[in-house]
Amino acid sequence: MTAAVTAPPDSGKAPRTSVIARLTRRPLLVAALLVVLIVTAAVYAAPLIAPQPPLQQDILSPFAGPSAAHPLGTDGLGRDILSRLLYGGQPSLTGVAIAVGVFAVVGMVLGILSGYLLGWADRVISPVLDIMLSVPGIIVILAVLAVFNQNIYVAMLVLGLFASANLARVIRSSCIAIREELFVDAARVSGLGPGRIMTRHVFPGLAGLLLVQMSLFAGIALGVQTGLGFLGLGTQPPQPSWGGMVSDASQVIQQHASFLFIAGGVIGVMTIAFGLIGDGLRDLEADRRRMPGAARPATAVAPPGGQPAPVTPADPSALLTVRDYSIAFEAADGLRTVVDSITFTVLPGEVFGIVGESGSGKTVTALSLLGLLPDNGAVTTGSAWLGSQLLSRVSERELLKIRGHEIGLVSQEPMVALDPHYTIGSQLCEVVRRVGDAQGRAAVRDRALELLASVHLPRPDDVMRRYPHQLSGGMLQRAAIALALAGNPRLLVADEPTTALDVTVQSGILDLLRSLRAKRDMGIILVTHDLAVVADICDRAVVMRSGRIVEEGTVDEIFYAPKDPYTKSLIASTPNIARSIGA
């Protein structure tokens, strides 16, 4: 039913918003970019703007507070802190730039080669990436520092090299997706060679992703660079470096704790800025991909004021009463009504069909009865009652008393309807303990076995031990029905229970539902797009189209005397039925 919620694929009509316009909607990203730009500019302009050379000492005024001459004060040797901060940024930022550059180039090349060419290139590159990811990078960096005489730039180059395996992995998987896209096919068909396709067509599609990964990695690289500086590796004192300044501050931490926040703060702010740029670019990229008008993960829909719903159903003897019932979903362009003022009743012991094509609102209607609408959907008008018990707009706590106890659900895809991590027996026993009246281990197990037998599963004790992936679709659907029956519900909601199954299995499931109805005097709502199923098993039915009920009546009335042209066309398009009723 998600089809009703998501917008049609990119209509392409939305005016292309410029980069500037999109940026202004992300102030955090702009701020982060500005921070990085300003700090970088200041660091490299240090010789021009720093108040003093970084090593100039003034023994007479150590630990001086901020003043006009020393805006951030002086350190223990009377050196100007601002100057040291500016000069000290140079090894840090240059190191980051080297690491990010190597990271981007190596990661991109390896990723595109293995992801676009696949075949032998991938068979060579993928294991290499695996190994690179497993090598303890920091140790290799330390070894490099030991050998290359504390050269921080070589160390950062090595960092970028090893980290590039991460990027290559990400690029590779995106690349595999992109190579299947139409425009790449088109380029291939038009006779472009792989080299040209990779550089001209594949690379631009990955550029956004690359930028995101680069900025996130910049934060990591800065952390490593300053961490090494802090350990006294790389840039050697008395030359300033950000990590080294934190280390200096730690020496006098008891007397001058604020020192810790100056260098540490700059590192923190820069790291946060890199992180925010990464997140912001990712959101921009997602915006670009997201189709205009598509549903966002939305807030819950508040039911509108409207007219107050009646407190009791018109006919308390009916099993289910649904009146003036509307359901809406919150979409980017406002509320989207998917079920519009429908009214019907289901009698006790009746099999009631809700028929319609996908998008007609039939599944949403069924799920709403159990309070299982997605978070961005809600019942907006009207009410539903089970007997005299209100179902719509009741608390989650109330719903817990209804689900399983009063209404059971059987859903469409048996292969994914059960938890793959637990055996059938484990899940069934949990539900029996929760909603059944059995007490004690043995009684719960007996009840579970009984339920499996009641849905005509052979060898229930064997089925109990099985995991869902070890059973066939038909057996799983029977197990799912057993779960739904555990609490002896008065109403069973079956949402396309046979659609995903083979034809022979389908009739078995329908036979089962029929016999359960007879044995348990249970009402069944059968949601389906298949008129043959309706003809086979239902007593009465409604036909839904675009959220409205267009036809209602007994099965005979619907098939032999359809009033609505849509119903007629549905019948005509189901050959078996059309033939058997002589239409």
Added chain:
Amino acid sequence: MLRIITRRLLLSVPLILVVSGITFVLESLVPGDPARSLLGVNATPQQYTALRETLHLNEPLIQQYWLYLGNVFRGNLGTSIFTDQPVSQVVASRLPVTLSLVIGATVIAAVVGTLLGVYSATRGRLSRRVVDVVSLLGNALPPFWVALALGTIFAVDLGWFPATGYTSVSQSPQAWLSSLFLPVAALSIGGVALIAKVTRDAMLATLQLDYIRTLRACGVSPRSVIWRHALRNSSLALVTTIGLTMISFFAGAVIIENVFVLPGLGNIVVTATNEHDIPVVQGIALTFAIIVIVINLLVDIAYGLLNPKVRTR
């Protein structure tokens, strides 16, 4: 299952070769002559030739590497240039410290991160924001800075924990815990942030699945749906992340051990780096590589145990 483990073990062979190869090649690049620097300036030419012979320095590089590998397999990692201590002894005496630190931090990060992640996936918007901010800060604050700040507040100002140093568990379990508390806290913060984020995303995706709807429709309690069923499915992503976090903690331990002066591998490796004590750096690199292999193997096994489709095949 067996196939996964075999693949991982096969992959570990080139990994060990790569790591030892890198450190070996790096060693050979060191400017200067190891024999000359070991003997000092007063050695006779005879002594010099003899030492070159014992160190196999006259043989081709590949042969030297082969000899080195042979020694490694016999448990001989060489001798520290500075202390003359066998490297295997250095590693053995310091490994427990690093393992205590890293395992402690991993447990904390896994537990706290999972709780935070589940909480933010199931409790609406505000908690989601809180986790976002926590994870931004957790990632942004450099670990050495966090360590210093924690040390200043809780050790220096409040005096609740020792500021530096390590007591082994055999000496006093209580003092051991106390000496590890701040290092573990400082090390685990980044991991908490990452694990919380991964848990949150995995939980949000899992909660959309059909079988969660089935269980809810059957009247299963929200608590069981979240903790027994949704978290179980998310645990597959979680185990991988915890493994990666643990590996990254070994890198973090290098810094944290130096802030808190814990006598672990990270502490000695920095000293050795500064002193150009290549055999020690080499031995520790190899130790870390083996640890990474073991962690990856454990992750693979856990993954198989958590996934019935792998387990029951």
